[in-house]
Amino acid sequence: MPKVPRRPPQLRGRVFRGSTAVSRGLLTRNDLRSSAWRPLFRDVYADAEVTVTHPIRCAAVGRWLVPPGAAIAGRAAAGLFGCARPIASEPVDVLVPAATRTGPTTGIRVHHAEIDSGDTVERAGITVTSPARTCWDLARWLDVIEAVVVIDAMLASRLTTAPALREYALSRAGRRGWRSLLRAVDLADAGAESPQESRARVRLVLAGLPRPETQWVVADQGRFVARLDLAWPQFKVAVEYDGLWHDDPEQFHRDRQRLNRLLGGDWIVLHLTAKRLRDDFDGFLAEVRAALRARSRSPR
Known part of the structure; x- marks a missing residue:
């Protein structure tokens, strides 16, 4: 045996x-x-009986594998703040002081940079980059859309504010990535309720559309009718992301009932699915442009 x-x-x-x-x-x-x-x-x-999650891997790195003065950073730090969901196998980002030399370690992504006073905090016993520093690093390391996804969540969780991030960026003017952080903050919105909503909004704005309102509430004679993911209330055009991200079919059904009431009025509600966001965003963008153009020309 x-x-x-x-x-x-x-x-x-x-x-x-x-x-x-x-x-x-x-x-x-x-x-x-x-x-x-x-x-x-x-x-x-x-x-082997432990379900290994990304936070567990972060804890191991923070406890045993980082040099003095280093911190868990990037998406790994955002995950520990509850503002990102890295999969278990995703490399753990670590920010290491510029003068510290480290060798490569499988599963760890090392970034060397100057770390200012106040750029690190303790989170669940692990040294991580502060919310502001995390946003700065994300703006430097990710494309602007993915950086905004996490910054939206940071703002929604009230871990930081847009004015505080702008001040943080301006205080580091001339250093690599300060303009990237300003740009990301200008595109961010604390009203986003899911990563896909953030991606849809930022892509629409980067395509040249007017910035939409997030979580716009429509009322009829003071009574709640619907809350819209993205809306241009002056044109009565809205975008709803149909991703079932809340995993609540009953809530989705109720939301659709409310939206159907809007469709019986004078709102145009365009539905964006995960597939269209991934495979046919240009086609969807053309539909939004057409709706806004039609409403801008017609009396309301």
């Missing part, structure tokens, strides 16, 4: 350094190669 892997109780359900477990006599190097343990990084293992 195959040998049953050793699973000392001290290590069950835990993430640990392999070298420490070996030095304490809990495991041998051969034991670490068994199916009982899952390697996460060099010399870092998890009980």
